[in-house]
Amino acid sequence: MKCIYCNSEVELTSSDIITYAITGAKLTKSFVCKTHNTFTNDNYEKKFVADLDFFRNQLGLTTRDGKIIQYKADISVDGTEIHNVKLSNRESLYAPKDVVAGTDSDGNKILMAPMERLEKISKGKAASVNMSDVVVHKTVGSNDFIGYHAIHSMAKMAYEWYCYVNNIEEYRGEYREIIDYILGNSEQEIVDIIVDGNYYGMIDQLSEIGTNSFFQYDDLDGYRYVVIDFWKTIAYRIRICKSPNGCLKNAQVLRIKLYLYQIDGCKTQKEFGILSLMANKQANFKAIRPKNITADIWGIFANRIGKIMSTMVLSIHILKREVRNLSTKLDKYDAGEISVTALLGFEENNIVTTIDILSQLYLNKDKYDMTKTFNQNLPIVLDLHSDTIGRTQGDKKKFIQLLVDKDKDNELSEYIWNGINFFNEIYENEMNLSK
Ligand SMILES: [Zn+2]
Known part of the structure; x- marks a missing residue:
């Protein structure tokens, strides 16, 4: 094994192929020397990640030692x-x-x-x-996602991921261009943003909020690319090298193997094809340079990014963590130490959503099939069409009112404990299924 940037065989260190701070699914390999690992980390990744703290907190990601991520936001209080x-x-x-x-x-x-x-x-x-009357808000800045540190971090992840899936364990001349870009020796732009409606329509079917999806393909222009779909918000297309095969200009269907790295740590793969409706022309993706992203286009991306704030990713592990938090609070509420407002986390998104999900699970417990996994049960039990749950502000307000009414009638504790106890049964069942 040699360093994929310089062929050094000394001081090889384990590289986080996907920057650890943006995923729950670790992907590492010891194929980068200490010098180059430190270089990409210090020059790009640390800065890129610091700008994303607010979103990382919303997605339930934690620090390396499992602590809640602090973030900066703007608040309005009483005007x-x-x-x-x-x-x-x-x-x-x-x-x-x-x-x-x-x-x-x-x-x-x-x-x-x-x-x-x-x-x-x-x-x-x-x-x-x-x-x-407190409102917490966050302006989604384009620089956080398509600025210098972001796109260089993407180039680094694309190159290392490409080497990883293709078992490349040394530096080769055909990757000179991308390596020069990553190491700051070249201004040659190699990162594009996909702005293709068909692409986003497709990924929305296959991915979930918070998932990073990667794939490689050969484009009509004769280059090989890696696409990184970041948290189901923006897709970056990074030029890796000249296509070794030439490209299959006559094939109408582009076959793609999508690697998904989920927030709860799961790694899965899905295959799909993209069909070009033009005769004898391979399907491709419309992409533009980050600097050519207009305010109108950015508005579309900001809207996709905004979904992180109103969505909770539903996996049994994330829910288990939220249920643990909720149980601790409910004990305090039962002991009369905290009020209903504090129990509901001052209407914090995840706590109310967790109670919502638990009550739905409990209400529909007869429909739950213990021979199947949690995620297989979700569409049936919660009437969902994906692994995320989104509620409008109106739905949420109504639900909070219901909880407050139950508090007045002294029914709230039992209502939530029923849900928690049923969830714990489901969790134990899931652990047994996965043995
Ligand atoms: Zn090196």
Whole structure:
């Protein structure tokens, strides 16, 4: 084994082929020397990932040692805008252990904390705000996704993934161009963004929010490409080398093997074909340079990215983690230590969605088939057509009202425990099925 960037045989280190911070599915191989591993990490990946903290938190990804990811967002409280506030969840706003700090539009520092604490700091200059009206928002910046660090990280992942699936374990001359690009020795642009409606229609059928999908193909232009579909938001197309086979210009069907790396750690493969409706012409993808992405096109991508905020990826492992959090809170609620508002996480997306799913599972428990897996049961039990659950704000509000009413009637605890207990049965069953 040699370094795929320089053929060095010394100090080979394990490289995260897919940047660890953007996936639950680890993919590593010791085919990069220490120098080049450090180079890509320090120059691109660390910066790329730091810009994505908000989305990583929403997707339920954690730090390497399993901690919740902190992120910065803007909040409006009672008519006051506070920018760049560091948060780990909505709850940290309501019961802050530390003072919540941000800036106003002019860059002046704003602090938020319980009044008695603030008065000590501000010597009586603090004003009170109504916490019942807090909105957390995040502007989706195109630079975070198609800027310099993002596209160089994509080129690195594409090249290493290509070497990985094709068992390439050394540097070869035909990859000079992409290696020069990754190592910053060339400005030759090799990363495009796919802007093809047919492509996104297809991937939407095959992938889920948070999944990274990779495939390789030979294009009509005589080059070989790797496509990285990032979290089902944007697809990057990276030029790897000249197509070794020439390209099959007369074949109308383009056969593709899609490798999916899911947020819960699963790795799967799916095969599909794309048919060109033009006679004797291979299907291909319309792609443009990142710098040519207009505001209109970016609006479409921002919309796809926005789905991360309103979607919870449903896998038995993610749900197990959420149920564990919920059980801890429910114990406190039962003991009278926290209110219904705190139990519901101040309407935090995942907690309410988890209770929603648990109650649906419990209501439909007769339909659950214990000989099948959780994900096979989902479409039947929850009447879903994919592995994600999305609810409109209106649905959510109605559901929260139902929970608040149950709290008044002293029925809430039992209602949620029924769901939790049934889920734990399902979880145990799933562990037995996978033995
Ligand atoms: Zn090297």
